[in-house]
Amino acid sequence: xxxxxxxxxxxxxxxxxxxxxxxxxxxxxxxxxxxxxxxxxxxxxxxxxxxxxxxxxxxxxxxxxxxxxxxxxxxxxxxxxxxxxxxxxxxxxxxxxxxxxxxxxxxxxxxxxxxxxxxxxxxxxxxxxxxxxxxxxxxxxxxxxxxxxxxxxxxxxxx
Amino acid sequence: xxxxxxxxxxxxxxxxxxxxxxxxxxxxxxxxxxxxxxxxxxxxxxxxxxxxxxxxxxxxxxxxxxxxxxxxxxxxxxxxxxxxxxxxxxxxxxxxxxxxxxxxxxxxxxxxxxxxxxxxxxxxxxxxxxxxxxxxxxxxxxxxxxxxxxxxxxxxx
Numbered sequence: 001x002x003x004x005x006x007x008x009x010x011x012x013x014x015x016x017x018x019x020x021x022x023x024x025x026x027x028x029x030x031x032x033x034x035x036x037x038x039x040x041x042x043x044x045x046x047x048x049x050x051x052x053x054x055x056x057x058x059x060x061x062x063x064x065x066x067x068x069x070x071x072x073x074x075x076x077x078x079x080x081x082x083x084x085x086x087x088x089x090x091x092x093x094x095x096x097x098x099x100x101x102x103x104x105x106x107x108x109x110x111x112x113x114x115x116x117x118x119x120x121x122x123x124x125x126x127x128x129x130x131x132x133x134x135x136x137x138x139x140x141x142x143x144x145x146x147x148x149x150x151x152x153x154x155x156x157x158x159x
Numbered sequence: 160x161x162x163x164x165x166x167x168x169x170x171x172x173x174x175x176x177x178x179x180x181x182x183x184x185x186x187x188x189x190x191x192x193x194x195x196x197x198x199x200x201x202x203x204x205x206x207x208x209x210x211x212x213x214x215x216x217x218x219x220x221x222x223x224x225x226x227x228x229x230x231x232x233x234x235x236x237x238x239x240x241x242x243x244x245x246x247x248x249x250x251x252x253x254x255x256x257x258x259x260x261x262x263x264x265x266x267x268x269x270x271x272x273x274x275x276x277x278x279x280x281x282x283x284x285x286x287x288x289x290x291x292x293x294x295x296x297x298x299x300x301x302x303x304x305x306x307x308x309x310x311x312x313x314x315x316x
Contacts, residue, residue: 004244005244005245005248006245007245008242008244008245008246008248009245009248009249010245011242011245012229012232012233012236012242012245012246012249013229013249015232016225016228016229016231016232016233017225017228019228019231019232020224020225020227020228020229021224021225023198023228024201024224029201029202030201031201031202031205031220031223031224032220033220033221033224034217034220034221035205035209035216035217035219035220123216124206124209124216125210128206128210
């Protein structure tokens with residue numbers, strides 16, 4: 001590899017970096033350099049009954065912690081595992097489904113409360129899944145972040 | 160011996176300056192076309208990058224911001240004939256990377272929107288066809304990179 005080739009590569013990469021990060025910092029719909037998860041309005045255990053039963057529920061994505069998730073689990077709320085099918089096959093929260101959003105829509109009502117979860121803090125699948133559920137028309141969506149890890153650590157039912 | 164002589168002659172024919180120019184134009188337009196949608200919808204492209212599960216989550220946005228512009232710059236260089244050596248080398252690396260990423264997702268059965276040309280919902284699902292296309296582009300890029308004559312180029316050094 002000769003010097004001018006490496007130099008050309010550096011110039012092209014440098015220009016691309018300059019344009020991309022420069023444009024991203026001034027554009028209106030630029031994205032943060034390091035991804036930040038959206039803050040979710042959290043659902044307290046005391047509100048759960050109200051949230052689940054309410055028929056005029058305004059469609060919104062809420063976050064649930066381990067305790068609320070367990071509470072919902074005990075009440076028979078549907079859980080959706082958004083990880084890969086392979087990971088789901090190995091083990092998942094007892095009774096959790098592993099379906100695409102359209103498949104889910106065929107099987108349950110849009111008013112049914114649903115808890116979605118994926119693996120650890122780095123996993124963004126449950127957030128994406130929840131967003132597309134909202135677009136699809138579901139209204140009672142709860143994200144249980146780091147769900148699988150927290151659930152397993154707590155020793156709650158899996159299968 | 161005779162066979163290698165024949166393939167050598169065929170390679171020389173393919174590396175005719177006009178054919179290399181056509182390859183450069185095709186590759187350039189493909190790269191620029193592929194970059195536009197990603198540049199205009201950075202968030203959607205970041206989601207796609209994340210879906211590949213190939214790089215750490217914290218790096219996904221950096222890649223989503225930078226990669227489309229790199230494609231655009233490489234495409235522009237190939238079309239205009241500026242720094243063709245550098246541009247085709249980067250293109251070789253990019254194509255090789257895409258082929259590996261697509262194949263691993265295909266093999267692992269990850270259901271991701273390809274994001275190769277578009278980030279919309281209709282964006283074609285990952286498919287063998289994409290891998291084949293990229294292998295074709297990789298081959299064309301290799302021929303451009305190993306070309307003999309530097310014709311129809313602005314800055315060769």
